[in-house]
Amino acid sequence: MNAASGRPAGKRYRLDKPELLAPAGNLEKLKFAVHYGADAVYIGGQKYGLRSNADNFSLEEMKEGVEFASRYGAKVFVATNIYAHQEDLAGIADYLRGLESVGISAIIAADPAVVETAMRVAPGLEVHLSTQQSTMNWQAVRFWKEEGLPRVVLARETSMDEIREIKRNVDIELEVFIHGAMCSSVSGRCVLSNHFTDRDSNRGGCCQSCRWKYDLHEGEQSVMGEGDNPFTMGSKDLCMIRHIPDLIDAGVDSFKIEGRMKSIHYVASVVNAYRQAIDAYMTDPLGYRLKQEWVDEIGKAANRPLNTGFFYSTPGAGEHIYEPEEKPAPYDFAAVVTDYEPATGMAVVQQRSPFKPGMEVEFVGPGGRAFSQKLEELFDDEGNRLDAARHPLQTIRLRTDRPVAAWDIMRKKTL
Ligand code: SF4
Secondary structure, eight states: OOTTTOOOTTOOOOSSOOEEEEEOSSHHHHHHHHHTTOSEEEEEBSSSOSOTTSOOBOHHHHHHHHHHHHHTTOEEEEEEOOOOOGGGGTTHHHHHHHHHHTTOOEEEEOSHHHHHHHHHHOTTSEEEEOGGGOOOSHHHHHHHHHTTOSEEEOOTTOOHHHHHHHHHHOOSEEEEEEEEOOOSSSTTOOOHHHHHHSOOGGGTOOOOGGGSOBOEEETTEEEEOOTTOOBOOEEOEEEOGGGHHHHHHHTOOEEEEOOTTSOHHHHHHHHHHHHHHHHHHHHOTTTOOOOHHHHHHHHHHOOSOEEOTTSSSOOOGGGEEOSOOOOOOSEEEEEEEEEEETTTTEEEEEESSOBOTTOEEEEEOGGGOEEEEEOOOEEETTSOEESOBOSTTOEEEEEOSSOOOTTOEEEEEOO
């Protein structure tokens, strides 16, 4: 024990808080991610990103997103991480200037042509090296630092020991995926989707064909998965909520959550849990204890099996999902609170999926505020009593057992 600091000998505690970086597939998800505690969000524009099926942002939407995020002191990054064919590069300079003009803080790029163009035509944009470059050693990180990049997003395949070694050798920001889907191939080096659907994973088209159901035949003979027992090739999802101190102590500067295609409920819940864990550790590293409610919060919005990816060992056969997983998440997003009247105890909510009186629901807000209750009477915005809230985006008034606030989520049990 160091007598002066009270820290265990040899243990290094960082004083600067790491960034919590959340995915935002559209403007509404961006607002939820920021409201629930993200320090930064990453989005896709209408070109050059790797999620061509997300509701990618127009420049106007980016501007609105940047303005919203800046009210919370948060930043917006744009994924421009395709590997570009020659034809993809037409218009890239104007596109990057456009991002700079609406206040985007950084792009996440993989192709050196995109990196070089951004540095030349849009110097106000930081360039972060995408995980698509599969960077896993300090010499490669040093190369990108010498090219002028302030941050590298490490490959998901990098171990905790390798992160420590990189941080020891190169003074640069390191961004690391801490939660979300994993590729069952080496990230970004997969052509399953290209072969099966002609959708290019490296140009944003991955259709997650590793999660399809397969039968495997060797010639005429069935080897695996015949009939009612198909198999899949998906990976368990990454979850590092139990290992926040390790990540911080290793020197990770940005904790990245995967999932621009994920729901508002998922993004808000996962950000909410990690925000609380990071803040708790940074406030009191020695007294830090993992809270089961953070783990539970993540489990309420998704039901895929979880593991720690490559951080502590190379995932083996047990880390793949061979049986198709059909179970839904235990809770479903039912409504978002838009207003609350303390005098009457009535909340105004916007419907996101059907609910009705008698149903058990849970209200959740940033910082872990949560309570359950049974729904009583429901009213529409003209005061008419309703037997159910059936219509998407319908405005509903209902009584809550405790005060709630705008942006709180009302969720219902699915199981
Ligand atoms: S098909 Fe699966 S393994 Fe291939 S890129 Fe997509 S997610 Fe990764």
